[in-house]
Amino acid sequence: MSKTLVMEGVSKTFATGTVALTGVELVVASGDFVSVVGPSGCGKSTLLRLAAGLERATDGRIEVEAESTSYVFQEPTLLEWRSALSNVELVGELRGLPKAERRQRAREAFDLVGLTGFEKQFPRQLSGGMRMRVSIARSLVAEPQLALFDEPFGALDEITRLRMQTELQRLFQLKSFAGLFITHSIPEAVYLSNRVLVMSGRPGRIVADFNVPWAYPRSPELRYEPEFTALTGAVSAALEGDHP
Ligand SMILES: Nc1ncnc2c1ncn2[C@@H]1O[C@H](COP(=O)(O)OP(=O)(O)O)[C@@H](O)[C@H]1O
Ligand SMILES: [Mg+2]
Structure with a gap:
């Protein structure tokens, strides 16, 4: 290994x-x-x-x-004015990925953590566990090793x-x-x-x-x-x- x-x-x-x-x-x-x-x-x-x-x-x-490398903090540290999905999309935005690609990557990570259906919710509308799921999805978008x-x-x-x-x-x-x-x-x-x-x-x-x-x-x-x-x-x- x-x-x-x-x-x-x-x-x-x-x-x-x-x-x-x-x-x-x-x-x-x-x-x-x-x-x-x-x-x-x-x-x-x-x-x-x-x-x-x-x-x-x-x-x-x-x-x-x-x-x-990805990093998940104790607090989910989400942007309150962005929807759950667009919080996950942020990583791709910061990396300058084309819109279609960052959408697709965010979508995949979002579904993977079991958040399908909650795309448009804002962080304050989500439970603690779901906020943490958003945070984990955001970390997965980077395909961390x-x-x-x-x-x-x-x-x-x-x-x-x-x-x-x-x-x-x-x-x-x-x-x-x-x-x-x-x-x-x-x-x-x-x-x-x-x-x-x-x-x-x-x-x-x-x-x-x-x-x-x-x-x-x-x-x-x-x-x-x-x-x-x-x-x-x-x-x-x-x-x-x-x-x-
Ligand atoms: N930026 C910093 N400046 C000065 N001291 C710090 C800083 N970050 C952490 N410390 C101190 O270093 C020690 C270890 O902190 P930390 O790594 O946060 O511990 P843990 O995560 O195990 O609770 C603590 O005494 C903390 O106060
Ligand atoms: Mg600590």
């Missing part, structure tokens, strides 16, 4: 003197869906921003082997969240991007990923790396299997082990 994202000895100190990350080692191969869990403020968003090139590392090496997610389901109610996990897993299989996914939820990380990385408290570094053995697609019922619970328990112990 070729490597989509590599971080070697990556550190980040902000101008304020805050050391957000130190000695981060990370590899995301093509075909990987990697989740990162860690305590609040440990540098997870910073890690993702570095991967996206939105921020520069103070030290270390970052290599991205992807023609296109590397897809970055910063706690995208953190603000959703539990039922919507579980449904979105199954949806995202389906998209991951269908579109075969490499994924790097930040979350607070250990079951979410295990359910979605083939690897789960655990970060220490600030300054963050990777302190544990778990393989998740189950093939995709995974059924929602996997979450109730004893093997699943055993693995979430192990991840949880690694997370807590760092907080004496």
